[in-house]
Amino acid sequence: xxxxxxxxxxxxxxxxxxxxxxxxxxxxxxxxxxxxxxxxxxxxxxxxxxxxxxxxxxxxxxxxxxxxxxxxxxxxxxxxxxxxxxxxxxxxxxxxxxxxxxxxxxxxxxxxxxxxxxxxxxxxxxxxxxxxxxxxxxxxxxxxxxxxxxxxxxxxxxxxxxxxxxxxxxxxxxxxxxxxxxxxxxxxxxxxxxxxxxxxxxxxxxxxxxxxxxxxxxxxxxxxxxxxxxxxxxxxxxxxxxxxxxxxxxxxxxxxxxxxxxxxxxxxxxxxxxxxxxxxxxxxxxxxxxxxxxxxxxxxxxxxxxxxxxxxxxxxxxxxxxxxxxxxxxxxxxxxxxxxxxxxxxxxxxxxxxxxxxxxxxxxxxxxxxxxxxxxxxxxxxxxxxxxxxxxxxxx
Amino acid sequence: xxxxxxxxxxxxxxxxxxxxxxxxxxxxxxxxxxxxxxxxxxxxxxxxxxxxxxxxxxxxxxxxxxxxxxxxxxxxxxxxxxxxxxxxxxxxxxxxxxxxxxxxxxxxxxxxxxxxxxxxxxxxxxxxxxxxxxxxxxxxxxxxxxxxxxxxxxxxxxxxxxxxxxxxxxxxxxxxxxxxxxxxxxxxxxxxxxxxxxxxxxxxxxxxxxxxxxxxxxxxxxxxxxxxxxxxxxxxxxxxxxxxxxxxxxxxxxxxxxxxxxxxxxxxxxxxxxxxxxxxxxxxxxxxxxxxxxxxxxxxxxxxxxxxxxxxxxxxxxxxxxxxxxxxxxxxxxxxxxxxxxxxxxxxxxxxxxxxxxxxxxxxxxxxxxxxxxxxxxxxxxxxxxxxxxxxxxxx
Numbered sequence: 001x002x003x004x005x006x007x008x009x010x011x012x013x014x015x016x017x018x019x020x021x022x023x024x025x026x027x028x029x030x031x032x033x034x035x036x037x038x039x040x041x042x043x044x045x046x047x048x049x050x051x052x053x054x055x056x057x058x059x060x061x062x063x064x065x066x067x068x069x070x071x072x073x074x075x076x077x078x079x080x081x082x083x084x085x086x087x088x089x090x091x092x093x094x095x096x097x098x099x100x101x102x103x104x105x106x107x108x109x110x111x112x113x114x115x116x117x118x119x120x121x122x123x124x125x126x127x128x129x130x131x132x133x134x135x136x137x138x139x140x141x142x143x144x145x146x147x148x149x150x151x152x153x154x155x156x157x158x159x160x161x162x163x164x165x166x167x168x169x170x171x172x173x174x175x176x177x178x179x180x181x182x183x184x185x186x187x188x189x190x191x192x193x194x195x196x197x198x199x200x201x202x203x204x205x206x207x208x209x210x211x212x213x214x215x216x217x218x219x220x221x222x223x224x225x226x227x228x229x230x231x232x233x234x235x236x237x238x239x240x241x242x243x244x245x246x247x248x249x250x251x252x253x254x255x256x257x258x259x260x261x262x263x264x265x266x267x268x269x270x271x272x273x274x275x276x277x278x279x280x281x282x283x284x285x286x287x288x289x290x291x292x293x294x295x296x297x298x299x300x301x302x303x304x305x306x307x308x309x310x311x312x313x314x315x316x317x318x319x320x321x322x323x324x325x326x327x328x329x330x331x332x333x334x335x336x337x338x339x340x341x342x343x344x345x346x347x348x349x350x351x352x353x354x355x356x357x358x359x360x361x362x363x364x365x366x367x368x369x370x371x372x373x374x375x376x377x378x379x380x381x382x383x384x385x386x387x388x389x390x391x392x393x394x395x396x
Numbered sequence: 397x398x399x400x401x402x403x404x405x406x407x408x409x410x411x412x413x414x415x416x417x418x419x420x421x422x423x424x425x426x427x428x429x430x431x432x433x434x435x436x437x438x439x440x441x442x443x444x445x446x447x448x449x450x451x452x453x454x455x456x457x458x459x460x461x462x463x464x465x466x467x468x469x470x471x472x473x474x475x476x477x478x479x480x481x482x483x484x485x486x487x488x489x490x491x492x493x494x495x496x497x498x499x500x501x502x503x504x505x506x507x508x509x510x511x512x513x514x515x516x517x518x519x520x521x522x523x524x525x526x527x528x529x530x531x532x533x534x535x536x537x538x539x540x541x542x543x544x545x546x547x548x549x550x551x552x553x554x555x556x557x558x559x560x561x562x563x564x565x566x567x568x569x570x571x572x573x574x575x576x577x578x579x580x581x582x583x584x585x586x587x588x589x590x591x592x593x594x595x596x597x598x599x600x601x602x603x604x605x606x607x608x609x610x611x612x613x614x615x616x617x618x619x620x621x622x623x624x625x626x627x628x629x630x631x632x633x634x635x636x637x638x639x640x641x642x643x644x645x646x647x648x649x650x651x652x653x654x655x656x657x658x659x660x661x662x663x664x665x666x667x668x669x670x671x672x673x674x675x676x677x678x679x680x681x682x683x684x685x686x687x688x689x690x691x692x693x694x695x696x697x698x699x700x701x702x703x704x705x706x707x708x709x710x711x712x713x714x715x716x717x718x719x720x721x722x723x724x725x726x727x728x729x730x731x732x733x734x735x736x737x738x739x740x741x742x743x744x745x746x747x748x749x750x751x752x753x754x755x756x757x758x759x760x761x762x763x764x765x766x767x768x769x770x771x772x773x774x775x776x777x778x779x780x781x782x783x784x785x786x787x788x789x790x791x792x
Contacts, residue, residue, distance in 0.1 A: 001631075003624060034593045043624045044593070046612040063718065064610045064618070071624035103506070109592050110501040110509045111523065127507065176579035183572035188626045189597035196505050197430045197440070201585035214460045216442040222460070228399060228439045228467035229651025229730070230584045235397075255625020323460065334625070 002254065004042035006073035008142050012040055013057055015135045020053040026102035028052040028095065029128045030116065033107045035192045035334045036132055038255050043071035048086060050095065058093045060086060086119055102128025107194060133194075133339050137331060138353030143256060144377055144386070147332065147355055150251030150258035151375060151387045153185045157249050158262050158389045165396055167241050167266050171234035172226065175205050178249065188252045192335045200336060203250045203259075205234045208243035211369030214323035220361040221248060221369055222323065241267040244277075244368040248359075250336055257336045259357035260387040261373035264394045273370050276362040277393050279311040280371040283360040284391070287328060287342070288376055291356060291383045297346035304328040304342070304360060319363045329358040332375055354378040355386065398650065400438035402469035404538050408436055409453055411531045416449040422498035424448040424491065425524045426512065429503045431588045431730045432528055434651050439467035444482060446491065454489045456482060482515055498524025503590060529590075529735050533727060534749030539652060540773055540782070543728065543751055546647030546654035547771060547783045549581045553645050554658050554785045561792055563637050563662050567630035568622065571601050574645065584648045588731045596732060599646045599655075601630045604639035607765030610719035616757040617644060617765055618719065637663040640673075640764040644755075646732055653732045655753035656783040657769035660790045669766050672758040673789050675707040676767040679756040680787070683724060683738070684772055687752065687779045693742035700724040700738070700756060712758045725754040728771055750774040751782065 020026055031040055031049040041049050046062040060080040061068045068077050078089060090096060101120070103113065106129035117125065139147070160181035165174060179202060183189065191200040195218075204221045215222030215232045225231035239245060248261035263277055287304045305328070308317035318325045326345070331338030332355055340348035342356065356378065361371030372391050377384040416422055427436055427445040437445050442458040456476040457464045464473050474485060486492060497516070499509065502525035513521065535543070556577035561570060575598060579585065587596040591614075600617045611618030611628045621627035635641060644657035659673055683700050701724070704713035714721045722741070727734030728751055736744035738752065752774065757767030768787050773780040 001620065001623060032592070034595060038625045044612065044627055046593075046614075063612050065718075067609075067611060067618075067627065071627065105506040105510070108506050110499070110504050110506055111525070112592055113506045114501070129507070172579055172582070176576040179579060180572040180576035183568055183575060186568070186622070186632075188622050190595050190626055192595070196428070196508060197442075199430060199586050199588070213463075215463060216440065216459050218442075222463075224397065226582070226584050227397060227650045229434045230586055231440055231463065231467065236582075254623045 003071055003073060005142065008140060009040065009042055009073055011140065012135060013051055016040070016051055016131060017053055019131045019134065023131070026100050026126050026128060027098050029102040029131070031104065032112065033104050035194070036104060039136065039334050041072045041074055043068050048080065050090065052095055055094070058095070060089055083115065083119060098123060100124045100126060102126050102131065104129050104132060136333050136338055137340065138351055139333060139355045143333065144355065146254050146256035147258050147375065148386050150253045150256050151260060153182055153187050153253060154249065154251040154258055154260040154387060155389045156185045157182050158247060161247055161264060162394060162396060165239070165245070165264065165266065167239060169239050170236045171205055171207055171210065171239065172236050174239065175234055178205070178247070182249070186253050191250050191252055191257065193337045194335045195337055198337065200250070201233065203233070204246070204248040206369060207237060207239040207245045208368050209366050210235060210237050211244060211246055212363050212365055212367060214319065218325055220318045220325060220359065220363065221246070239266070242269060244269060244273055244370050246369055246371070248373060255334050257332045258375045258387060259332050259336065259373055260375060260389060261359055261371060262389050262394070263370055263372065264396060266396050268395055269393065273364060273368070274393060276313065276364065277370040277372070279313060280360040280362055281391050282311070283307045284358055284372050284374060287358045287360065288374070288383050288385065291350055291376060291378050293350055293352050293378065293380065295350045297340040297342050297348045297350065298344055300350065301326065301328050301342045301344050308360070313362050316362045316364065318361060320365055328360055329356050331355060332357050350378055352378050352380055399467055399469060401538065404536060405436065405438055405469055407536065408531060409447055412436070412447055412527060413449055415527045415530065419527070422496050422522050422524060423494050425498040425527070427500065428508065429500050431590070432500060435532065435730050437468045437470055439464050444476065446486065448491055451490070454486070454491070456485055479511065479515060494519060496520045496522060498522050498527065500525050500528060532729050532734055533736060534747055535729060535751045539729065540751065542650050542652035543654050543771065544782050546649045546652050547656060549578055549583050549649060550645065550647040550654055550656040550783060551785045552581045553578050554643060557643055557660060558790060558792060561635070561641070561660065561662065563635060565635050566632045567601055567603055567606065567635065568632050570635065571630055574601070574643070578645070582649050587646050587648055587653065589733045590731045591733055594733065596646070597629065599629070600642070600644040602765060603633060603635040603641045604764050605762050606631060606633050607640060607642055608759050608761055608763060610715065614721055616714045616721060616755065616759065617642070635662070638665060640665060640669055640766050642765055642767070644769060651730050653728045654771045654783060655728050655732065655769055656771060656785060657755055657767060658785050658790070659766055659768065660792060662792050664791055665789065669760060669764070670789060672709065672760065673766040673768070675709060676756040676758055677787050678707070679703045680754055680768050680770060683754045683756065684770070684779050684781065687746055687772060687774050689746055689748050689774065689776065691746045693736040693738050693744045693746065694740055696746065697722065697724050697738045697740050704756070709758050712760065714757060715759045716761055724756055725752050727751060728753050746774055748774050748776050
């Protein structure tokens with residue numbers, strides 16, 4: 001089993017510490033959430049990961065100490081019998097006087113926050129989630145390599161769809177085959193998303209009008225889901241000929257995600273949908289071309305929207321009516337919904353090392369969705385596309 | 397698509413309101429989390445569900461209003477353009493003077509809590525998560541029916557394992573086939589768990605010594621997982637002959653879960669493991685026999701542990717050493733980890749209508765895990781077992 005190298009962890013921690021020093025606010029960050037623990041410690045445990053502004057981090061492990069020590073390259077990993085011991089253990093590590101500490105306010109439940117507060121009644125807590133998310137925007141070559149592997153699984157999923165798709169299959173039946181193929185190629189199954197309530201099971205696989213069903217998600221695709229209990233994504237609709245079938249299933253391996261969407265049909269698609277799909281490929285290429293260091297995320301989105309307008313899709317680009325969303329992409333890494341968002345309201349600068357999923361899509365009301373999504377690495381030169389399946393509509 | 401009947405929602409809301417009146421604390425509860433929205437409104441949306449102590453609930457929907465209205469039997473569902481409008485909309489609904497409101501402190505992120513606080517600067521907030529969880533402990537016949545359907549999918553998963561298991565397959569390869577079968581029978585895929593960081597992908601499928609690998613989970617089974625990023629459950633170990641193979645994959649359909657574990661082997665298991673498995677079946681039967689209204693959850697656990705002690709498994713029952721857990725079961729419903737816990741520290745009374753997963757397991761260090769799990773409905777008479785696969789070790 002491959003462990004996150006010490007050099008990777010050191011670099012990530014140093015980047016967080018640089019932000020803590022620059023911010024001159026929190027003296028340390030306490031980390032609890034699974035994706036954040038994996039990112040900074042290389043392992044997920046029931047633990048407190050304490051990253052001070054200066055000096056080595058300390059991981060206090062309720063369980064499993066043995067697994068933490070085997071999986072993490074961090075140096076200071078100690079057993080924690082009871083959370084009441086945390087203040088004493090911090091003091092013994094030279095971290096006794098912390099007055100102001102950052103926490104993952106965007107994911108930490110109120111109860112857990114209150115428990116931390118009771119252990120440190122005079123400590124002040126501030127939101128460190130933006131710092132944590134910012135540290136993640138630039139991926140190392142080590143990380144990019146893992147995203148590439150996730151993208152290869154996505155290509156296998158697309159290939160499997162071509163093998164098994166038949167008219168009359170339900171979306172769910174098709175998904176069963178694609179998901180099995182993903183697992184046979186090492187897909188970790190669970191998709192990590194940071195946003196509250198964002199329960200992602202692989203992603204979306206939508207056919208015909210199901211691709212145009214709006215949902216609560218801040219996403220161009222909705223879908224009926226299987227029931228009102230899990231009411232986004234695929235359902236049990238039977239796939240027919242001459243309609244768009246979009247496979248937007250994330251890859252995930254060794255904790256890293258990749259995002260790709262591809263379009264298929266059984267027999268030819270109506271002309272206007274083919275044209276819409278071709279327009280999405282053109283918009284994708286234009287967005288990729290604009291992903292240069294120094295560009296702003298909001299500008300990239302504005303350019304995509306302007307292109308969609310010029311091509312005649314102003315009212316259908318990234319969904320329609322109240323379901324229309326003002327974004328065209330997002331970061332991917334140890335979570336599927338990383339920053340930056342290529343969104344109207346973001347002024348984050350594009351930087352080398354960012355890995356971005358770009359997903360121009362066009363909705364045809366009551367008929368379906370067309371479009372494409374690639375995951376792209378920003379470099380000093382031309383961005384590099386990490387997803388590998390051909391973008392063209394596949395007519396079967 | 398089947399909707400939660402109005403009578404179900406009314407009953408659930410009435411039970412929460414009775415608790416609010418009895419507690420004489422919060423005047424209303426604001427609900428945001430997916431499972432809770434589904435339980436009380438019959439739909440998951442980006443929404444505020446406001447349940448006052450008296451009178452009808454109000455659902456304010458950012459999106460999708462159309463889907464909320466189609467999926468929920470609630471009467472008062474209104475559009476919410478911007479959260480800033482919430483105070484005004486509450487006032488218009490006769491809920492303008494709320495001073496003290498309950499929130500889901502166990503799942504609500506601090507950021508979201510702070511946003512609610514900014515909208516209602518003089519409001520006091522209290523933890524309503526225990527109330528919400530308590531309302532759920534007694535399942536209606538409607539709910540039990542759905543849990544039964546989830547259990548039937550688990551039986552299909554067990555049958556599929558028998559069809560495809562071969563020596564030399566990896567756990568992941570075996571899982572691919574079982575997961576596909578689950579989906580073909582309507583499994584919703586996503587498993588809802590309430591606990592922070594509890595990322596469940598179907599559950600655990602563990603062979604040989606992987607069944608004895610400890611993890612951070614508060615569970616008898618751990619497993620290596622596929623990588624330190626997702627480090628519980630199955631891995632890529634090759635399944636061999638004469639070792640225990642435990643399938644502990646949850647069923648989930650229409651938002652309801654069922655929990656079952658079954659044991660398999662290729663060729664005979666070592667004698668001591670067979671004996672351990674037989675002991676677990678005996679303990680399971682004893683626990684089921686003790687699930688009578690009025691018994692306490694902690695007593696049920698104590699009796700299970702006493703039985704394990706008598707049978708000679710004091711140090712291996714529900715794991716070993718520091719990984720040993722003082723529990724033998726848990727509620728299941730719209731989340732996999734509902735209360736009560738059949739745990740040493742619980743004094744919750746057992747009530748009719750409770751649906752409990754009982755999972756006596758015995759760990760053989762470095763060799764594997766044996767045991768069994770059934771999901772059981774508490775009645776006024778004998779408890780009814782909802783899971784349907786035979787409990788005996790299946791030797792293939």
